[in-house]
Amino acid sequence: MNLTNLTINQAHQGLIKKQFSANELARGYLDKIKKKDKEICAFLxxxxxxxxxxAKKIDDLIAxxxxxxxxxGIPLAIKxxxxVDGVKSTAGSKILQDYIAPYDATVIxxxxxxKVLILGKTNLDEFAMGSSCENSAFKLTKNPCDLSCVPGGSSGGSAAAVASDECICALGSDTGGSIRQPACFCGVVGLKPTxxxxxxxxxxxxASSLDQIGPITKTIEDCQIVFDAIKGKDLLDSTSxxxxxxxxxxxxxxxxxxxVPKEYFIKGMDxxxxxxIKSAIKKYEKLGAKIIExxxxxxxxxxxxxxxxxxSEASANLARYDGIRYGYSEAKSEKRKAKNLLDVYLQTREQGFGSEVKRRIMLGTYALSAGYYDAYYKRSQKxxxxxQKDFENAFKRVDVIFCPVSPTPAFKIAEKIADPLKMYLSDIFTISVNLAGLPALSLPVGKVGNLPIGLQIIGKPFDEDKILQTGLIFENLCQK
Amino acid sequence: MITKQETEHIAKLARLGLTKKEIGEFQKELSVILDYFEKLKKADISNVKAFSQSVLLENVMREDEAKKQDLEIVDRLIKAAPDREKRYVKVKSVL
Structure with missing residues (x-):
């Protein structure tokens, strides 16, 4: 029996019917990672x-x-x-290369x-800043659908791990599309919650006003199960x-x-x-849904x-990496011999951060600096x-919004990395959702050659269940 | 176009050490990106309030209390510091 192509429910049934043990399930995936991940490089x-x-604990319970x-007993990968308490958590950055998490995140x-099984931690663009996973300080993750292409980013490791059957499902985080775009590029389901x-x-x-954790899975049903398990108010996060x-x-x-927003079907789109995307929309229309421009x-x-x-938010959030409290430090470097505190800051951050992170800290610092605050930051908040009002108005007339996740399928490795602005533009269809705080789903609805294409289903705040139900219609249609 | 001096000034504000090569690259790249951001100036923002949060509409308050943690967690946090002496975190002199 192939244990590495199961959905959550299938694995659950197998466990309770004793077709296989949690230990066998765990070993099945760990072996798969050993074989497959040399090529995909999804895990850090x-x-x-x-x-x-x-797994042992679960087998004891079942016995x-x-x-x-x-x-x-469900094998999961974590961005x-x-x-995860006691496990290295690098955020894809040299500045956290030896950092061992001293506690569990609330979702963990x-x-x-x-009682899930945690298989490991997956690759990402450094501090989740990127759209291709190429900004990781450690590894270049490949797209399982085409090894010459990027898996998307920043949760590229999680999406690639799910797509290559190295886990049943995974967690990612989405600040501007970091769950949806890699899910789209790798042909799996991704949900960015409200x-x-x-x-x-x-x-x-x-970026604290935009970040959100969500599931990356093989099916909508799995997505709903993981989402239901991780959601909820938490005293430790006052924005929850x-x-x-x-x-x-x-x-x-x-x-x-x-x-269907007319602004999302524009020149420059593949x-x-x-x-x-249009043929997917047609399928809903044929089933009786009303399509409204x-x-x-x-x-x-x-x-x-x-x-x-x-x-701006990143420049403030990343100020904590100072070489003093935790993480990489130049404080005791024999080579550079920091003389005072400022030297420690400058040298630690010079050596610890990669170029995209530096670029964004520079941009954010500029936007928040005296004389530019009103012109850039405050204007942006307006x-x-x-x-947000655009979406509010649209949702007076419609229940859900359909658009592409990405203007192109997965692009080639190294195609955009030299041009930051070009890379930023690949996020064009996903960022508005984060700005407005809405939930959105990325659902594979077709392919161009080997490369999957994702439909984005955007909902009103807290309408996760509705966008998942809406996605399920397409998934059911494909299985018939 | 931002100048080399401005780029160096921003790096200093950000407490970011940069090589000469990086200063040159960032000067160019930031200029291109900021040019693109000029777009924002076209948006009509008269009578628009600045966005603060997407779903919550009220401030969340709590008592400012120190909570006791297990000694084990405290030790782990101290051990995470790169430079320390006994149970203290060491910091280089400010001046």
């Missing part, structure tokens, strides 16, 4: 001991005839900017309560909120109004991508607005309000 750390000790939750605590619905405690901060109960009237596709008029400002706000 493999936590074999942790996974096997967790005793105890009931186990659906996630018990390396989410803390919740998953451990469900801002605040999942606790960020223990997530290494990039309880997901309010939404009156879910019976879901009927005939009642569904789908908005025509093949456009074809795949909408306008999000401030879309053209979103990218600039996003990069101003995210770099434009952000306009972008």
């Amino acid at each position: 750390t493999v936590t074999e001991e942790l996974a096997l000790s967790q 005793k005839g105890k009931e186990i939750s659906v996630l018990a 390396d900017n989410i803390l 605590k919740k998953l451990k309560q469900e 801002y605040g619905v999942v606790s960020r405690y223990g997530l290494i901060a990039f 909120v309880e997901n309010p109960k939404i009156q879910n009237t019976e879901y009927k596709i005939q009642n569904l109004k789908i908005g 025509t093949e991508v456009e074809k795949v 909408i306008s999000l008029p401030h879309t053209e400002y979103a990218l600039a607005c996003y990069y101003m706000i995210s770099t 434009v952000r309000t306009l972008i």
